[in-house]
Amino acid sequence: MVSSAEILAAFRELSNSKQLDRAELLELLQDGIMAALAKKYGPNVQAEVDIDEGRGDIRIVLLRTVVETVSDASREISLEDAQSFDEGFEPGDVLEEPLDFAAFGRAAVQAAKQRIIQRVREGERTKIRDEFSSKVGELLSGEVQQIERGKLVIMLNKFREAEAIIPYREQNHREHYHQGEPIRAALKRVEETPKGPRLILSRGDVLFVQALFKLEVPEMQQGIVEIRAGAREVGSRTKIAVFSRDDSIDPVGACVGLKGSRVQAVVNELGGELIDIVPWSSDPERFAKLALAPAKVARVFSDGVSRTIQAVVDEDQLSLAIGRNGQNVRLASELTGWKIDLYSSREWLEKGGDAALFAPLPGEEETEAVDMPDVPLSELAGISPVAVAVLEGAGFRMFNDIIDMDRDDFLRVPGMTPEEADRLVALIDELTEEGGAGLEGGQPAA
Numbered sequence: 001m002v003s004s005a006e007i008l009a010a011f012r013e014l015s016n017s018k019q020l021d022r023a024e025l026l027e028l029l030q031d032g033i034m035a036a037l038a039k040k041y042g043p044n045v046q047a048e049v050d051i052d053e054g055r056g057d058i059r060i061v062l063l064r065t066v067v068e069t070v071s072d073a074s075r076e077i078s079l080e081d082a083q084s085f086d087e088g089f090e091p092g093d094v095l096e097e098p099l100d101f102a103a104f105g106r107a108a109v110q111a112a113k114q115r116i117i118q119r120v121r122e123g124e125r126t127k128i129r130d131e132f133s134s135k136v137g138e139l140l141s142g143e144v145q146q147i148e149r150g151k152l153v154i155m156l157n158k159f160r161e162a163e164a165i166i167p168y169r170e171q172n173h174r175e176h177y178h179q180g181e182p183i184r185a186a187l188k189r190v191e192e193t194p195k196g197p198r199l200i201l202s203r204g205d206v207l208f209v210q211a212l213f214k215l216e217v218p219e220m221q222q223g224i225v226e227i228r229a230g231a232r233e234v235g236s237r238t239k240i241a242v243f244s245r246d247d248s249i250d251p252v253g254a255c256v257g258l259k260g261s262r263v264q265a266v267v268n269e270l271g272g273e274l275i276d277i278v279p280w281s282s283d284p285e286r287f288a289k290l291a292l293a294p295a296k297v298a299r300v301f302s303d304g305v306s307r308t309i310q311a312v313v314d315e316d317q318l319s320l321a322i323g324r325n326g327q328n329v330r331l332a333s334e335l336t337g338w339k340i341d342l343y344s345s346r347e348w349l350e351k352g353g354d355a356a357l358f359a360p361l362p363g364e365e366e367t368e369a370v371d372m373p374d375v376p377l378s379e380l381a382g383i384s385p386v387a388v389a390v391l392e393g394a395g396f397r398m399f400n401d402i403i404d405m406d407r408d409d410f411l412r413v414p415g416m417t418p419e420e421a422d423r424l425v426a427l428i429d430e431l432t433e434e435g436g437a438g439l440e441g442g443q444p445a446a
Helices: 005-017 024-041 079-085 105-133 206-216 251-256 258-269 284-291 313-321 324-336 347-349 383-393 407-411 417-431
Strands: 046-052 059-068 076-078 094-099 139-148 149-155 163-166 181-194 197-202 227-232 235-242 274-279 298-303 306-314 339-346
Touching: 024 046, 024 059, 024 105, 059 149, 076 079, 076 339, 079 094, 105 181, 105 197, 139 206, 149 181, 163 181, 163 339, 181 206, 181 417, 206 235, 227 251, 235 251, 235 284, 235 324, 251 258, 251 274, 258 274, 258 298, 274 284, 284 306, 284 324, 306 313, 313 324, 313 339, 313 347, 324 339, 339 347, 383 417, 407 417
Parallel strands: 059 076, 163 197, 235 274, 306 339
Antiparallel strands: 046 059, 059 094, 139 149, 139 181, 149 163, 181 197, 227 235, 298 306
């Protein structure tokens, strides 16, 4: 049987590896010893545990109350048995019986070990929640530990115990990573799972762009300049609206930096993605005018009831205002939170100018450009009708609803068999690896 000195040495090593302080270490050890005593003597056992780190000694004293008739052997001892130790014992006295740590049985030591492991895990989970719950939107760095079904598993540099992933939908699919490569991403949310908190990171959300600007712009770190709104089509274009609390500081100029150095650092991290930086305004008409940059807007009219903006541009500015496949006006609409209807000056005059004309948003009828097309599960080859029915019964109807699910997630769906779960995981592997080329009407990822 191991000695108390060896146990203390092992726990000191555990304390260092798990970043536990001395108080936590002693509390864990005492709790584990009490679990071992409960295993050996009963659940209501009472004892004093004194740990002397300097001498490497653990002193355990079992406390039992002297009674005429024993009703709980874990905390009581009969008068007759007590008097065999000392004839002076009377009912109500407490017998103190020193215990040798080496006398613990294997089962008791195992109980102590399990209790300590459980407490360490609970402590780690609490630390992760406390550490990251207030860091949503911040930039985190690490390295790619594993790539599975299009999902990136990340080992963080400063908190390696935390489980962190970048789901398929939170990636920029123009980027390709390999195991062991360094990576940065923004914390999007902290997700609770049966195994503890999981950090969901993103390189595809506008949060990532905002986090990069906070890193590059000192005025943002000081709280003088802030990003009030953002819109992004990952891998293509981002618009952000910035505001300065100090009238002497130009928020756009602060973000651009000397000779464009600050914005260029962000563009380089995003692989050449275009970035439009515009001033934020509380006036929706002025904000819409600014958000449509780089196009020059001649006139703007707003309807507060329907939250719709009618913007009139010159003929030579119309295509610039609309953007490729309607991207510019779509991002401007998302940035402002208002629907924007665009008219050329000729169209505006032909329709009477002041008439309430609300044409469909340019490009609105087109589906948003994404790397992985979303299609109904019923249209996917490779999924049996039974599996489709089971998934739809649980609320999963589209491919993107299941793209980040793993085998355990599928098995939690009522009616799902292990065989069907394996087939679904294999199908997701195939489709994500091919960039969606296997989907009906899908295009390979860029």
